[in-house]
Amino acid sequence: MRKIIAITQVTLDGVMQAPGGPEEDPSQGFTHGGWAMPFIDDTAGQVIDEIISREFDLLLGRRTYEIFAGYWPHHDDNRIGKAFNRATKHVVTRRLDRLDWKPAQRIxxxxxxxxxxxxxxxxxxxxxxxxxxxxxxxMSADLVGEHRLWVFPLVLGSGKRLFEAGVPPRRMALVETRSTPSGVLLNTYRPAGPVKTGSVALPASPAKKSVRSAKTPR
Structure with missing residues (x-):
């Protein structure tokens, strides 16, 4: 069984759109592309090195594949580029008949x-x-085995969010957390079953206590 790991950069208000640059995804009028880059420091770089040091395949949507395919093949001298270029890319698309960034398989x-x-x-x-x-x-099909959420200390107020309406309710277990000097939280979560609910047991008000005391036999 192969684990599916989602590695996502998000703001405090859950926006995941275009963390890497202004031209990455300006759809729907988004003007904050590249918001993550000022926070990337040596600690974040070490974590990226740990992630890409292991053997992995990439599972990508069409748009992300096209963005990556336009950049990483030309940066094989970069450690991330080497890892991404070596990995097999499994691309979910109904539009692309040919995948030029090899090795790749169409889904x-x-x-x-x-x-x-x-x-x-x-x-x-x-x-x-x-x-x-x-x-x-x-997420709707319950196929993600692990979320590695990089939570950045800023709020954008608009943009595409990771947990959109329609994602089924789930509890998440925090299995690891780290932080960087720039304030990014690197949290790893795994699904932990359905949501459980409860209620807060509030203490009785003084008025109710006095009524009970008055009714107590002596």
Whole structure:
């Protein structure tokens, strides 16, 4: 069984859109592209090195694949570029008939069934970077085995969010947390079952206490 790991950069208000640069995803009038970059420091770089040092495949949506394919093949001298270029890219798309950034495999048709089949096969873990629409589907199908959330200390107020309406309620178990000097929280969560609810047991007010005292036999 292959684990699907979502590695997502989010703001305090949950925005995940275009952390890497102004031209990454300006759709819906988004003007804050590149918001994560001022916070990337040596500690964050060390964590990225740890992530990419292991064998992995990439599971990407079409838009993220196209962004990556336009950049990383030209940066094979970069440690991230080497790892991404080496990894097999599994791309969810109904538009692209040809995938030029190799090695790559297209996932179309019955996407959820195909991803379940891949997840059950032998091979390295899957890393999902970005790919917001794909993540919504994966979370709805309960296919994400681990969330590595990089929570950045800023609020944007608008933009595409990781946990959009329609994602089923779930508890998450915090299994690891780290922080960087720039204030980024690097939290790792795993699904922990359905949501549990409860209520706060409020103490009785003084008036009610006095009424009970008056009725108490002496």
């Amino acid at each position: 179309g048709g019955a996407v959820e069934d195909e991803i379940r089949r891949l997840k059950a096969s032998e091979g390295p873990e899957f890393h999902v970077w970005g790919s917001g629409a794909l993540l919504q589907m994966l």
